[in-house]
Amino acid sequence: MFVLTVFPLKCSIQNYAWGKLGHESEVASLLKASDPAFQIDESTPYAELWMGTHINCPSKVRTGRGSTLSLKDWIIQHPDQLGDAVTKRFGNDLPFLFKVLSVNKSLSVQAHPNKVQAEKLHAKFPELYKDNNHKPELAIALTPFKAMCGFRPIQQVAEFLSRIEELRAVVGGPTSCKLISASKTMDMPLQREAMKDCFTSLMNQESDFVKSELKLLINRLQDLGNYGVRLLVHSCQ
Template structure:
């Protein structure tokens, strides 16, 4: 997926993984490579390149090899793979999001399938491949109040002032830049992880995680 927030060309971990797995892949050095998907999502069904396998996509293979899911997963999720595995390569921050729970996801899918192509909820587990920075869940109220009081005194250097300026340069005039004072700011080292359950506001700011949702 070549979303605008992805790293450019071979600087992207996603692009390098794509090139290593597909000898025919050509990496454009002027285009972003944001996400590499491995799953059966309708917008990105994984392709099977092994000519010895008759099925051409992962969803086709699973449909004809239901036992591969195990009986519990097969019965619970109607024979479908219940997660999507992604690799992200983030150059500029993503929008602040909160994913619906299962009940709301099913309702939204029925109401607007063009915007919600599946009926699954989307809890996420993000594991850092490289140093990674993100926002996850609301800070304690006491922290938020402290930030507001400090900002009112124009003493921004001690409260992520450099990060705020960086976000403002990337998204001028966007009030979402101030989310760093309301949401927990996490910096993960490679191998560290964070879990995002349904309805938790979050945003990925910079770096490269594995993502399973």
């Protein structure tokens, strides 16, 4: 007969810059609830609470003797708790990482490898890719939340590049022209290549140049006034 074991878990947190500060963060409140000794710093961002065995931020099991044991070590000692199906496929480890996020501003751009890529990257760069798993994600919003995934249709991106000179500048003239031309065709490989080239060019652009062009755009929009801004936005939608 299978017997489920319940025990206190000591979770770890990530203090990414985009997290909510101090008591505004649900992450800080959850950690405080499980660890009364934890002191919340109002100037510190508490971004993510991790519950899992990932090497970057592992959880620990609170034992009855007042000490702790890493969750992964506990699982290794109690493999039956995962069940036969999970153990057979994933070994003595959790097949998921559960997180609670408190988001204050935009997160960084992320690109997750698939399983095959993850295994190769982990083998080649273990200091950067800590495990050999892919990273499919499922997000459940507990409060109003906006998320962007993927790119706009290439025709919309081409419209932005055609009308917003500052965007065209940071992406680069040749790559912008390539995307605009590709958007007028039905050649999907060419469109994907053009989108990739534009995104790569933007991500590799000097940050000071991006900031200067963004400032120019903001100033131009302010000079246009509310009607001009609405007209520009409407024309690019």
